[in-house]
Amino acid sequence: MEPRGADGCFLGDVGFWVERTPVHEAAQRGETRQLQQLIENGACVNQVTVDSITPLHMASLRGQAQCVQLLLAAGAQMQSIHQDEQESSLHLPLRPRHWFLPSCQVDARNIDGSTPLCDACASGSVECVKLLLSHGAKVNPPLYTASPLHEACMSGSLFQPCVITMPFIRLRFFEGSSECVRLLIDLGANLEAHDCHFGTPLHVACAREHLDCVKVLLNAGANVNAAKLHETALHHAAKVKNVDLIEMLIEFGGNIYARDNRGRKPSDYTRSSSAPAECFEHYESACPETPLTLSQLCRVSLRRATGVRGLEKIAKLDIPPRLIDYLSYN
Template sequence: MDDEGTNQSASKLQGAGGQASATSLSNPLMRDFVSDWSPLHDASIHGRLLTLKKLIKQGSDVNLVTADQVSPLHEACLGGHAACASVLLKHGAQVNGATVDWHTPLFSACVSGSVACLNLLLQHGASLHPPCDLASPIHEAAKRGHVQCVEFLASRGVNIDHNIKHLGTPLYVACENQQVNCAKKLLESGANVNSGKGLDSPLHAAARNRSAELVTLLIDFGADIWVKNDESKRPMELVPPGSPVGRLFLQKEGPLSLMQLCRLCIRRCFGHKQHQKIAGLLLPDELKHFLLHV
């Protein structure tokens, strides 16, 4: 593959992230630290483990970065190649290095949906907290529907209600992108059902997308159907009255049932990670399933 083809491939794989630079740096003092797209980057993004090991043995620097600060470790995680990431980390790759777009290897692993890469990175000291709100791993995983990544990050103590001004909470991002399974996993892990983006709640996002499944899920977890956004509109006012979602809202307008009120109260008492705590209770399976929304 020629250099142009490699750079194009890298650009496509980065997606919303940084792109491999094709700009040559003329300063010879910088050549030991900054590079264009290198064979090490190419081996990492394509998961060529033997080639990667050979290049490292020949003296290639595992922390060689492009002009956009993209390292081989970023590329290994972006490709979801845990074996390559492991080799790079064992040879001293910087686990928290950030690109010019503030993408860390942890963020790249959430782009690819690789739990194996996430686990490796955390074992080597990766920070769960993004260096900048422009690139939050938990938001990216929720946006792309990577449920296992969301579950893994939540189990490791990431702030699942991290509210970013231009994105909102991970739950809001999941609802905005109609990622039902991610939304459910976040709610099971204790996410605030009413915390969204500014005054816009996750239920507003679900209503705007006319997703009956998300609307039902959020209301079951206690979403406020009367809350108003910055346009003074309630979620039900964002859908046509005669539509399936509109009819669903009409059904939910009345007071909650005693069973639903009890379920919400019990879950609030347990706080975060209710699904783990409730599952361990000495209760009949039928009751545990009800509390867990199974």
């Protein structure tokens, strides 16, 4: 017999929305009272759809911080009761079946491998990110696809909502969240995590033209010349024709002569006489070997020597504030 979902539908039925429970619906819509009532009545907070999406995934993706908090608290309460009853020899009153399920799975994976933290970063909700991390969410889950840091660089500012419409789905994402990026980096996010589709978080931030995220990554010590199929962040900056991004990457030591798997330099992706093309021409004409001045080269060398969190180390140096500003790219 085929397994059935919470509503009695076959798990093999076409249409993955069929398996959503009232808990999923309340979590997605931010209906905190409804969610609280469902939890008090013994609803399972770990029920998954056929795409392995939990209510915590739904609440995190929508940036519903209060619902995230309720789900995490309910999971912790269930785990505590379960442990107490295991340790006690007394026969306690029979509880609803769902109370004996594991606590709310903070690192549960959906069909794409994403965790609730990935979804919270995709929504740009700093509050949701903090809640999940405080409950033990892994900042570097073992993924072959986008990490939480990738997602934070892919999305972004809570002030510029972007609506993406697909058949039967309408998702509201936020463009760019440097605050989420900083938070993840402070907690040890891997700056060079490699996604099989996008490359490093720096590749993603450049492809999406999120300058604030790019600067946070570079200041934290991200490799400006990291390559995916020999393609660097500077190739992405050239493709999106963003002069500010091109200049920033070059100032941090981006190699203007790097060639991708097609044998093309970043400048080869610009149109003749365009602003990005003229920007590359300016740097290429400065010197055949390097487009940077001696002071800029010294800054790049020092930043590379200080490594990850170099900005924090530079701020503690006993040197004039003006020099600290220069080394900090201020």
